[in-house]
Amino acid sequence: MLTTSAVKAVSVITTGDGEVHHEHIYGTRRPELWWIFFGRRWVRLPINVYVIDHEDALVLFDTGQDRAVVTDPDYYPDRITAFFYRHIFRDIRIGPEDTLPAQLGRMGYSASQVDKAVISHLHGDHVGGIADIPQAELYAGEEGFAYMRGPDHPERQTVFRDRIEIPGARWHMIPFASTDDPELAPFTEAFDLMGDGSMIVLPTPGHLPGSVSMLVRRDTAPPVLLVGDLTYDEQLLERDHVGAVGDAVQLRHTYAKVRALKQHTPDLVILPAHDPHAAKKLGST
Ligand SMILES: [Zn+2]
Known part of the structure; x- marks a missing residue:
């Protein structure tokens, strides 16, 4: 696989944690x-949140969850949505030390240094930090915006438009282009974020419309595929085990492509x- 010395470091920071149902991760035959x-x-x-220190840019993959979900009683757009979400997520813990700026600060970076953020999909725990990086170019899949702007789920919303289309946010729809790069096969569409092959965004639909992943190529360590919520555990993807959230048919289709990519990039x-276990897998502490 092509390697590049442009990526100086890939690290993970965590903007708090919370509990989800076992079924959410591991799937179930029972109704939602x-x-x-x-x-x-x-x-x-x-x-x-994944932090990629590139020689020409500080790049984030996702921006985490902001504290408003625990501090603002009006965080959710309506009462029905709030009711559902309080049964989907439990005991969310996000302290002042867990915000995106605080976590970046602990790593020796400043939120004002972030040049670009690629958002895996538009769920609240991935877009929560965008208000903290108003200078950054934000990239997300086009179908995600179409989903957000279209008629939503009849009972509740899963994408909170007011927290995404915030004043000043520099959103871009990811301009995928066709590729015949054998290193990216079987993916046939890609977006080269820096133009140097170091960070390649790939369409990986299934969890939410417009979901994307990003391949990060480093010369001193194995390549990394950041997959957002495509799966919660690499083993589940390898065993073709889909969770209870998303389109199972699309997820399996994408899982097969990711496994094929991994086959020629062991x-x-x-x-x-x-x-x-992200920090350990990245070889940091
Ligand atoms: Zn999600």
């Missing part, structure tokens, strides 16, 4: 409303947004 309200097994997961490190 059953596990949301009657599921009794919970799993605590971190809300990660050292590829697959990192979900909520991977508790």
Whole structure:
């Protein structure tokens, strides 16, 4: 695989954590409303942000969850949505030390240094930090915007437009272009974020319309595929085990493509947004 010395470091920071239903991660044959309200097994997961220190830019993959979800009683757009979300996520813990600026500061960076952020998808725990990086160019999949602006789920919203289309946010729809790069096969569309092959955004639909992943190529360590919420655990993807959120058919289609990519890139490190072992997998502490 092509390597580049442009990427100086890839690290993970965590903007707090919270509990989700076991079914959310591991899937279930039961209907969604059953596990949301009657599921009794919970799993605590971190809300990660990946930080890529490139020689020409400081880049984030996702921006985490902002504290408003725990401090603002009016965080959710309406009462029905709030009611559902309080049954989907439990015991969210985001302290003042867990905000995106605080976490970047601990790593020796400043939020004002962030040049670009690629957003895996538009759920609140991935776009939460965008208000902290108003100078940054923000990139997300076009279908995500179409979903956000179209008629939403009849009972509740899953994408909170007021927290995404905030004044001054520098959103760009990811301009995918066709590629026949054999290193990216079987993906046939890609967006080269820096123009040097170091960070390649790939369409990986299934969790939410417009979901994307980003391949980061380093010369001193194996390549990394940041997959957002495509899966919660690399093993699940390898076993073709889809969770209960998203379009199962699309997820399986994308899982097969990612496994095929990994087949010709055996050292590829697959990192979900909520991977508790991300720091270890990146070789940092
Ligand atoms: Zn999500």
